[in-house]
Amino acid sequence: MKKGILFLITVVVLFVAGGLFHTKLNAAGSYLGVQKGLIHLAYVEYKDSDTVTITCGYGECNGHYWEITEPIDHDMTSLTTAEDFHYIYIDDANSIYSDPVIIDRTTEPAWSNAKLSWYNGNDRCIGVVWSPSGSATIKGYIITPDLKLVTKNSGEYIKNVLSNGNPDGTYRFLECSDYSPVNAKAILIEISNDDTTDACYVQVWSADSAYSQLFASTYNYTAAASGWLDLPRNGSRDLYWYGYNDDNNHFTVNITGYQIER
Numbered sequence: 001m002k003k004g005i006l007f008l009i010t011v012v013v014l015f016v017a018g019g020l021f022h023t024k025l026n027a028a029g030s031y032l033g034v035q036k037g038l039i040h041l042a043y044v045e046y047k048d049s050d051t052v053t054i055t056c057g058y059g060e061c062n063g064h065y066w067e068i069t070e071p072i073d074h075d076m077t078s079l080t081t082a083e084d085f086h087y088i089y090i091d092d093a094n095s096i097y098s099d100p101v102i103i104d105r106t107t108e109p110a111w112s113n114a115k116l117s118w119y120n121g122n123d124r125c126i127g128v129v130w131s132p133s134g135s136a137t138i139k140g141y142i143i144t145p146d147l148k149l150v151t152k153n154s155g156e157y158i159k160n161v162l163s164n165g166n167p168d169g170t171y172r173f174l175e176c177s178d179y180s181p182v183n184a185k186a187i188l189i190e191i192s193n194d195d196t197t198d199a200c201y202v203q204v205w206s207a208d209s210a211y212s213q214l215f216a217s218t219y220n221y222t223a224a225a226s227g228w229l230d231l232p233r234n235g236s237r238d239l240y241w242y243g244y245n246d247d248n249n250h251f252t253v254n255i256t257g258y259q260i261e262r
Helices: 002-018
Strands: 039-041 044-048 051-054 057-061 064-068 072-075 084-090 102-105 110-112 117-120 123-131 141-143 148-151 159-165 172-174 184-206 209-230 239-243 251-260
Touching: 044 123, 044 141, 051 123, 057 123, 072 102, 148 184, 159 172, 159 239, 239 251
Parallel strands: none
Antiparallel strands: 039 057, 044 051, 051 072, 057 064, 084 102, 084 123, 110 117, 117 123, 141 148, 148 251, 159 251, 172 239, 184 209, 184 239, 184 251
């Protein structure tokens, strides 16, 4: 009887612990309490112009627990010479859990309230990379533990979305939805303009929230700023920009990084 009570208490404790992480019960790979939406580490890092490395980590996909115990090199299959974002997925149908199969697609994921994550069908998105126009390659990048991806080299950008813009003292709309991934929660922006005879002012902000903005001012010089703009989930990812009417027509906006939700 005592052994039976002790076993029951042990199972209850393991189940409670598994509510946050996972509890492995046997070598066959049965698990209790895989938290919906769970993901830890498993970063998609840049390796070379057509290969990414998924680091060690674990998570949940469509109700299944998966785990990466050694880094996985994945050769991209969806690259073309057209500029586009390429999303990295756990292939649910072909994975033999807990071992995940990695695939890449240009198909965008969608946020699933039921799964509490970004999915394309039953495939869970774990990362996204940018391929510039003109070559079937990945843009070099560095990724941080909080999933902020920035261009690998100083002075580079993902996309120049405005060049030689003519400020006129009014709020100007800037289409940018194609130049940040659908699951971006923030983008890194560089803005600048100049005025050699008077005050110069540059400002940019999210079309979905005027509180998420970046600005700078100067006199008889170049005004420039760089920083992160927060984006709401499922927002437009477009921008507005503003400058004084008498400033020079050199207004520039570059997107140099993004932070994703998975």
